[in-house]
Amino acid sequence: MSGRPLHIVLAVTRKFSDPVSLVELVHVMPAPLQPEQRTAIEHHVTAVLDAFEVEFGPTHTGVILTPAGPRVIETHLRTDGDDLWDMVTGTTGLDMIECQLRQVLGETVLPGVRAVLADPERTTRCEAIWYAGAPSSGTLVEVAGADAALPPEVAHTVLGKPGTRLGGLLNSFPRLAYARAHAGHRRAMPLALARRTMANLTFLAAHPADQTNLL
Numbered sequence: 053m054s055g056r057p058l059h060i061v062l063a064v065t066r067k068f069s070d071p072v073s074l075v076e077l078v079h080v081m082p083a084p085l086q087p088e089q090r091t092a093i094e095h096h097v098t099a100v101l102d103a104f105e106v107e108f109g110p111t112h113t114g115v116i117l118t119p120a121g122p123r124v125i126e127t128h129l130r131t132d133g134d135d136l137w138d139m140v141t142g143t144t145g146l147d148m149i150e151c152q153l154r155q156v157l158g159e160t161v162l163p164g165v166r167a168v169l170a171d172p173e174r175t176t177r178c179e180a181i182w183y184a185g186a187p188s189s190g191t192l193v194e195v196a197g198a199d200a201a202l203p204p205e206v207a208h209t210v211l212g213k214p215g216t217r218l219g220g221l222l223n224s225f226p227r228l229a230y231a232r233a234h235a236g237h238r239r240a241m242p243l244a245l246a247r248r249t250m251a252n253l254t255f256l257a258a259h260p261a262d263q264t265n266l267l
Contacts (some may be wrong), residue, residue, distance in 0.1 A: 057097045058107055060165055062148070063140045065132075066091060067114075070185060073221040079181045081139045082244055089117060096122040109155060110148050112136070134224075135181060135232060142234055145174045178237060182246035183230040186212070188220040190257035195229065197253045206233035206245045208253070218257060228255055 066083035069076050070206050085093070097113045098182065104127070112132035114125040131137035142145050146168055151161045168174060192212050212228035219226065231247035 057098065059101050059111075060162060061094045061097060062144050062165075062168070062169075062211060064093055065136060065139075070221050073223075075185070075221040075224055075227070077183045077185060077227070078097060078243070078246075079134060079139070080170055080178075081136070081143050081179050093117075093122050096124070097127075100127060110137075110152050132228040134183075139179045139181070139232075142177055142179050144176060145171075146171065176237070177234050178242050179232065179234045180226065180242035180246045181230055181232045182243070182250045184228045184250050184253065184255065185221050186218050186228050187257065188218070188257045190218045192216040192218060192228070192255065193258050194256040195253060196256060198229075200252060203245070203247065205235060205242070206249050208230055208232075208249050210253075212255070229253055 054180045056204065063081055064083045064085060066080040066085075067076050068078035075242035084089075093115060096115065100113065101111060106129065109129060111127060111129055113127040115122040116125060131140075131152075137148050146165060164182050192214055194214060195210050195212060197212050198208065208229060209230040210229045212226075216228075221227070229250065231246040233242035233249070235241035235245070
């Protein structure tokens with residue numbers, strides 16, 4: 053063994069969840085952390101992966117920062133969902149899927165990954181995603197405002213289709229729409245852009261008593 057680390061932490065994401073269902077609604081990358089917090093997370097996550105003898109492919113690990121340090125919620129032998137794998141490309145310049153495919157084909161990818169991360173000329177940025185939740189009842193009739201012009205730094209995607217039965221945030225699938233935004237090195241800007249974009253959407257729902265409400 054060369055003694056070089058088997059794992060490279062490409063990005064740390066801050067996540068905000070619905071307080072009741074705990075379904076994730078907001079992602080911010082990179083997470084606004086103090087250097088010592090980032091170091092503690094990296095050490096803890098790589099120690100967990102070492103304990104499981106993970107030596108190949110992408111992973112993602114969820115942690116909570118506690119007064120006693122990071123504590124693992126979950127870890128998976130795959131990239132994360134919710135476009136986070138693509139946000140890694142935007143924030144670091146590295147394509148995790150490409151690296152995985154090259155590794156499957158027998159290439160050694162970690163030296164190239166380290167070289168990209170060490171390149172002072174590489175382009176990096178901050179990104180954020182903001183999801184719209186779902187009410188506990190009714191049928192989705194229309195999503196208004198989705199055709200509004202947007203600045204080039206933000207885009208939105210409507211997930212809920214007319215006729216969708218609404219039953220609250222039981223899991224990630226009932227989320228009705230999301231906005232993804234990016235900016236240079238100002239973390240607050242993409243978050244504000246994504247939030248404002250979602251606030252401009254109106255979800256029209258019909259309820260059993262033939263009442264129609266704006267959400």
